[in-house]
Amino acid sequence: xxxxxxxxxxxxxxxxxxxxxxxxxxxxxxxxxxxxxxxxxxxxxxxxxxxxxxxxxxxxxxxxxxxxxxxxxxxxxxxxxxxxxxxxxxxxxxxxxxxxxxxxxxxxxxxxxxxxxxxxxxxxxxxxxxxxxxxx
Amino acid sequence: xxxxxxxxxxxxxxxxxxxxxxxxxxxxxxxxxxxxxxxxxxxxxxxxxxxxxxxxxxxxxxxxxxxxxxxxxxxxxxxxxxxxxxxxxxxxxxxxxxxxxxxxxxxxxxxxxxxxxxxxxxxxxxxxxxxxxxxxxxxxxxxxxxxxxxxxxxxxxxxxxxxxxxxxxxxxxxxxxxxxxxxxxxxxxxxxxxxxxxxxxxxxxxxxxxxxxxxxxxxxxxxxxxxxxxxxxxxxxxxxxxxxxxxxxxxxxxxxxxxxxxxxxxxxxxxxxxxxxxxxxxxxxxxxxxxxxxxxxxxxxxxxxxxxxxxxxxxxxxxxxxxxxxxxxxxxxxxxxxxxxxxxxxxxxxxxxxxxxxxxxxxxxxxxxxxxxxxxxxxxxxxxxxxxxxxxxxxxxxxxxxxxxxxxxxxxxxxxxxxxxxxxxxxxxxxxxxxxxxxxxxxxxxxxxxxxxxxxxxxxxxxxxxxxxxxxxxxxxxxxxxxxxxxxxxxxxxxx
Numbered sequence: 001x002x003x004x005x006x007x008x009x010x011x012x013x014x015x016x017x018x019x020x021x022x023x024x025x026x027x028x029x030x031x032x033x034x035x036x037x038x039x040x041x042x043x044x045x046x047x048x049x050x051x052x053x054x055x056x057x058x059x060x061x062x063x064x065x066x067x068x069x070x071x072x073x074x075x076x077x078x079x080x081x082x083x084x085x086x087x088x089x090x091x092x093x094x095x096x097x098x099x100x101x102x103x104x105x106x107x108x109x110x111x112x113x114x115x116x117x118x119x120x121x122x123x124x125x126x127x128x129x130x131x132x133x134x135x136x
Numbered sequence: 137x138x139x140x141x142x143x144x145x146x147x148x149x150x151x152x153x154x155x156x157x158x159x160x161x162x163x164x165x166x167x168x169x170x171x172x173x174x175x176x177x178x179x180x181x182x183x184x185x186x187x188x189x190x191x192x193x194x195x196x197x198x199x200x201x202x203x204x205x206x207x208x209x210x211x212x213x214x215x216x217x218x219x220x221x222x223x224x225x226x227x228x229x230x231x232x233x234x235x236x237x238x239x240x241x242x243x244x245x246x247x248x249x250x251x252x253x254x255x256x257x258x259x260x261x262x263x264x265x266x267x268x269x270x271x272x273x274x275x276x277x278x279x280x281x282x283x284x285x286x287x288x289x290x291x292x293x294x295x296x297x298x299x300x301x302x303x304x305x306x307x308x309x310x311x312x313x314x315x316x317x318x319x320x321x322x323x324x325x326x327x328x329x330x331x332x333x334x335x336x337x338x339x340x341x342x343x344x345x346x347x348x349x350x351x352x353x354x355x356x357x358x359x360x361x362x363x364x365x366x367x368x369x370x371x372x373x374x375x376x377x378x379x380x381x382x383x384x385x386x387x388x389x390x391x392x393x394x395x396x397x398x399x400x401x402x403x404x405x406x407x408x409x410x411x412x413x414x415x416x417x418x419x420x421x422x423x424x425x426x427x428x429x430x431x432x433x434x435x436x437x438x439x440x441x442x443x444x445x446x447x448x449x450x451x452x453x454x455x456x457x458x459x460x461x462x463x464x465x466x467x468x469x470x471x472x473x474x475x476x477x478x479x480x481x482x483x484x485x486x487x488x489x490x491x492x493x494x495x496x497x498x499x500x501x502x503x504x505x506x507x508x509x510x511x512x513x514x515x516x517x518x519x520x521x522x523x524x525x526x527x528x529x530x531x532x533x534x535x536x537x538x539x540x541x542x543x544x545x546x547x548x549x550x551x552x553x554x555x556x557x558x559x560x561x562x563x564x565x566x567x568x569x570x571x572x573x574x575x576x577x578x579x580x581x582x583x584x585x586x587x588x589x590x591x592x593x594x595x596x597x598x599x600x601x602x603x604x605x606x607x608x609x610x611x612x613x614x615x616x617x618x619x620x621x622x623x624x625x626x627x628x629x630x631x632x
Contacts, residue, residue, distance in 0.1 A: 035297060116295035
């Protein structure tokens with residue numbers, strides 16, 4: 001049991017992202033309302049974004065901006081050697097800017113489709129729509 | 137100029153998409169010529185690129201001059217050179233063929249339609265040309281989002297079918313992204329060649345295994361491999377005919393290409409087939425996909441929906457071929473990407489022509505069509521024979537390679553599934569021939585005497601269709617050259 005707890009505590013970021021992802025997946029599978037499914041989809045995407053953001057982090061590191069990067073050239077090379085350990089990895093964060101844009105676009109398209117579906121069937125409950133489709 | 141082909145392939149349609157969108161506000165008639173011009177440039181550069189690859193071997197193009205592990209590199213070899221040419225050609229032919237039906241189906245929205253169309257082609261070409269795993273995700277989403285838009289423009293059930301596609305497609309793309317994240321954690325790189333260089337030392341790592349499985353599941357969702365196929369039939373059936381004849385031939389095939397690229401380049405066959413011992417269960421999954429696709433297709437009384445199930449069976453062919461893990465089957469899978477794109481284009485263009493003239497695609501609407509639209513139905517016969525796999529059409533040759541690969545691997549279940557699916561295809565298509573050849577035309581008002589008159593689709597729809605139909609036979613005849621000059625070099629030497 002202590003092993004299990006330390007496994008959770010040591011890798012808590014992965015546990016959080018997997019929990020969030022499963023909440024999203026559950027909503028997409030189990031919910032009957034189309035907008036709730038869309039919200040589930042967004043939680044699912046956000047979980048992956050958080051996963052990427054968390055893998056860039058390092059203990060004791062700071063934001064990846066080199067302090068006094070300008071105007072210090074005169075002090076000799078040794079004073080501004082950059083240690084990668086001191087800075088968090090910015091690349092996953094930059095990737096996620098793109099993924100956030102994709103998530104927003106997907107959300108927009110999905111909500112627009114939900115509006116069209118509502119115009120047509122006057123409901124957003126999936127079982128009622130399927131019942132209407134079966135009647136025809 | 138020819139050094140810039142890889143960039144032109146993506147940039148020209150991307151910029152033209154915005155031009156078309158702007159031109160749509162000024163004058164709707166400007167949209168179509170701009171789209172044709174843009175896609176002609178992509179055809180020219182993709183064919184030029186394929187020729188260069190045949191001459192010089194692999195081409196690496198650094199976007200903005202940044203060296204690979206940091207910058208994005210476009211990486212063109214024999215495999216994606218071939219797929220690029222096919223994607224560009226199919227997109228251009230379909231664009232020309234569907235001009236009339238676009239003008240009829242949604243006259244108000246031609247501007248947005250062509251914008252989405254060209255953007256989607258951008259996404260598909262980008263997926264194929266890129267050598268960067270994350271860049272591939274972004275282009276995948278460009279192709280998917282525009283695809284959702286195109287499909288939703290269709291019949292009245294289209295938005296609901298599209299919404300299901302959005303859910304499934306998003307899960308698929310997210311899984312791929314997650315897999316790339318795992319790969320990034322273990323290798324620290326996103327460049328495919330660079331990952332392949334770092335990975336061999338890490339083959340025993342559980343994270344690499346997880347990355348591989350998650351990427352594969354995501355791609356299977358996107359390509360509609362059997363248990364994950366539920367979104368495809370409705371989405372493709374209710375899409376407008378101009379969009380379904382773009383999406384049906386290309387999207388699933390491009391996803392199969394990505395799967396083969398991951399197996400061959402990123403993870404290498406050694407990992408996929410030897411270290412990671414699930415090759416047989418995946419081939420069995422493909423067998424089930426082929427059989428179930430065939431059975432579902434038999435149950436349909438509607439031409440377009442029947443064809444969507446045929447696509448599901450065809451996806452099974454390619455996944456099975458790729459996972460049999462020998463040279464003949466891999467050749468068959470790659471050849472089938474080309475052939476299936478052309479065959480599917482051919483029959484969906486036929487459906488487009490039928491919808492344009494008859495306004496329906498249920499089996500009852502097809503009565504007497506051979507007399508009414510002889511050229512369209514002639515092309516349909518060639519496309520159908522190719523899907524069944526009758527020589528000299530191209531479908532026979534890829535099936536031949538797949539079957540000989542199955543025998544070589546000793547996987548007789550896959551061989552039987554291929555033969556079973558061919559027999560079912562015979563039933564499927566001869567049933568359509570029978571209805572459209574023998575049963576007299578009825579226009580629902582009892583005016584039987586109109587039956588004799590010929591009412592063929594306009595020439596701009598007919599000509600591209602006939603080019604594709606002739607192309608099916610030509611590709612069949614030149615299969616030997618395609619395999620020996622192109623596909624032979626696309627498969628790494630380690631695979632025997």
